[in-house]
Amino acid sequence: MKSLKSNDIQQKLEFVRYFNRYDNNKILHFNKTRLMNIINDLKKEDSLLKIRQQVFKIIDNFSSYKKDNLGLLNIVSNGDTIKLKESYIKNEFKQIIESKTTERALYYINRFKKAISEKRTNKINDINLNRWKEYENIITDSLWILKRRDSSGVHTSNYWGNFIPQIPNQIMKRFTKKGDWVLDTFAGCGTTLIEAQRLGRNSIGIELQSEIVNKANQFIQSEPNKYSVISEVINDNSLSVDYKKLIKKYNINSVQLLIMHPPYFDIIKFSDDPNDLSNASSLEDFLQMMEKVVEKALAVLDKGRYFALVIGDKYSKGEWMPLGFLTMERILKKGFSLKSIIVKNFEETLGKRNQKELWRYRALVGGFYIFKHEYIFLFKKR
DSSP, X not given: XXXXXXXXXXXXXXXXXXXXXXXXXXXXXXXXXXXXXXXXXXXXXXXXXXXXXXXXXXXXXXXXXXXXXXXXXXXXXXXXXXXXEHHHHHHHHHHHHHOSBHHHHHHHHHHHHHHHHOOOOOSSOOOOGGGGGGOTTSXXXXXXXXXXXXXXXXXXXXXXXXXXXXXXXXXXXXXXXXXXXXXXXXXXXXXXXXXXXXXXXXXXXXXXXXXXXXXXXXXXXXXXOTTOOOEEEEESOTTTOOHHHHHHTTTXXXXXXXXXXXXXXXXXXXXXXXXXXXXXXXXXXXXXXXXXXXXXXHTTEEEEEEEEEEEOOEEETTEEEOHHHHHHHHHHTTSEEEEEEEEEEOSOXXXXXXXXXXXXXXXXXXXXXXXXXXXXXXXXXX
């Protein structure tokens, strides 16, 4: 086994210089054939020192077009290119350089070659598992700390009970592929559909209030549709609509993801319509209405696909009402298995904006804690 100790001061200085000057969010376009040839040449080196020296040369070449003597950035017209995040390729090369043995360095070289030459995905998303380190923006923890609401493009926060765009964005990246169909039964201003359109997913939304439907479709139509997907909010009642008939209008027989962000019982009254879940006469009535929506929508969801429910709890008559978990229990009886419970923070709501001190005083007086979270229950259809 050949090895080399990294105790040379000059080598360490070069190491720092190479790996502390890059933009981690930058996307680099490489000549794929040339990159593969260079990696194959790298595999032929017989010592750790030579491997390290060659890697430094490679990195120095892709730092600018002027230094690119290897032709790595020579993008040819036949489309033989590959896009890599600079942070990803930097970290892959860093592992090679930090290897303590030639054998370990060659292992990392072979792994990198496989990552850029082979694509490995599963049935429910487009994530290339051979390059999983690139997906730094996909959350895999069960605690989501989102500092602020995404307000890019046509997203608006001027609607009570509005959806945080990052939630459907994250869910769709994990549990759908481009071209899949997403159904949102409480569409509101179309947040899910806007994110679906951005990601290349087809989407259908159902919204009870006609004026909100008009706004939602205006927002969606104002958003660029670079993947030419279908995105439409329908004015109907999620409790009674014929879901199979609805989706047949789009020449499909099923959807691949369900997303629901219902009213949190009667915390916010969205309308005077008795079909509105925020007008449920009691907690039991609310839970039965939710059961009905879930049961009807379940019929059009593909087996083995996912359903994300976003819901919070409420405080009533001096007691915490675990609305999220009560709803979860009902859903589990409808043919789903529970995959995850995600807790997401929120700093303020439209109703509590500019009232932080007042709510803190009320909490101290009333002996309760202020709501700073909601749940994302992730179910899978059996």
